[in-house]
Amino acid sequence: MCWGLDSSGQVGNGGAVAPTxxxxxxxxxxxxxxNAGRETACGIATDATAYCWGYNNTGEIxxxxxxxxxxxxxxxxxxxxxxxxxGDYHTCGIRAGGEGRCWGYxxxxxxxxxxxxxRPAPAAVFGxxxxxx
Numbered sequence: 362m363c364w365g366l367d368s369s370g371q372v373g374n375g376g377a378v379a380p381t382x383x384x385x386x387x388x389x390x391x392x393x394x395x396n397a398g399r400e401t402a403c404g405i406a407t408d409a410t411a412y413c414w415g416y417n418n419t420g421e422i423x424x425x426x427x428x429x430x431x432x433x434x435x436x437x438x439x440x441x442x443x444x445x446x447x448g449d450y451h452t453c454g455i456r457a458g459g460e461g462r463c464w465g466y467x468x469x470x471x472x473x474x475x476x477x478x479x480r481p482a483p484a485a486v487f488g489x490x491x492x493x494x
Contacts, residue, residue, distance in 0.1 A: 365381075367380070388433045390407075391406060398415075398449070403445045414433045443459075451472060455493070463480070467480060472484060473488075
């Protein structure tokens with residue numbers, strides 16, 4: 362369930378309305394985690410597939426493109442996600458084995474991949490670090 366500002370589809374209900382009460386996220390998925398960011402929301406479904414929706418100008422949905430979506434779109438890489446969190450125009454997740462991956466806006470190097478290039482799909486965090494959260 363999501364609610365609030367929906368200027369970029371980040372509520373995930375398929376409409377550009379700002380609901381003041383919880384509304385079901387489109388797609389009929391069951392979730393183990395949902396995280397809301399500035400203009401993008403993401404979640405992990407019960408099958409460990411990560412999904413994101415909303416603003417996507419710099420690739421923060423993680424599907425390899427830059428088109429925004431008002432409904433959940435699967436993050437590239439298939440199932441196997443354990444954690445996901447949104448930042449300002451970027452997203453990071455942790456794979457089941459502890460590998461950190463980030464995608465989206467990266468002008469200040471916030472993706473941790475040893476670059477300042479935007480990434481529209483998950484890129485491994487540099488250094489071989491194992492993450493829990």
